[in-house]
Amino acid sequence: MNLRTVEIKAFLPAPDFERSRQFYLALGFEIPWSSGDLAYVRHGDTSFLLQAFDAPAFARNYQMHLLVENVDDWHAHVLASGVAGRFATEVGEPEDRPWAMRDFTLLDPAGVLWRIAQNLP
Numbered sequence: 001m002n003l004r005t006v007e008i009k010a011f012l013p014a015p016d017f018e019r020s021r022q023f024y025l026a027l028g029f030e031i032p033w034s035s036g037d038l039a040y041v042r043h044g045d046t047s048f049l050l051q052a053f054d055a056p057a058f059a060r061n062y063q064m065h066l067l068v069e070n071v072d073d074w075h076a077h078v079l080a081s082g083v084a085g086r087f088a089t090e091v092g093e094p095e096d097r098p099w100a101m102r103d104f105t106l107l108d109p110a111g112v113l114w115r116i117a118q119n120l121p
Helices: 017-026 056-060 071-081
Strands: 011-013 030-034 038-043 046-051 063-067 095-097 101-107 113-119
Touching: 017 030, 017 038, 017 046, 071 101, 071 113
Parallel strands: 011 046, 063 113
Antiparallel strands: 030 038, 038 046, 095 101, 101 113
16 A cells, blocks of 8 residues: 655635736746636745635635745845735744744735745754
8 A cells, every 4th residue: 555645735815816826926936837716836846726715814814834945045035026015915024933943924915824934953
């Protein structure tokens, strides 16, 4: 019996599907496949599904965690992309956390909270 898993993906809500697609493209994610209401979004070996789904309370309580090698480089990249102003979203400052990670927060256009982090030694 082979119970090896290959991948797990989250479905992120997007009440304004096209706006959310443009947000992730502006951050440097790729969208190799998309239909009118679903998009496969990836960056390197990580991915998720973006779904045209309007559930504001759900989106405001949803979190994603992206583990990266250098959180300060990612923070600089996010700021340089201009998404905060262009999409009226918020970008937090990198901080060392008591759970041995350095991270910053980013809100997407739907209100999904991203924590972009690196492990601390």
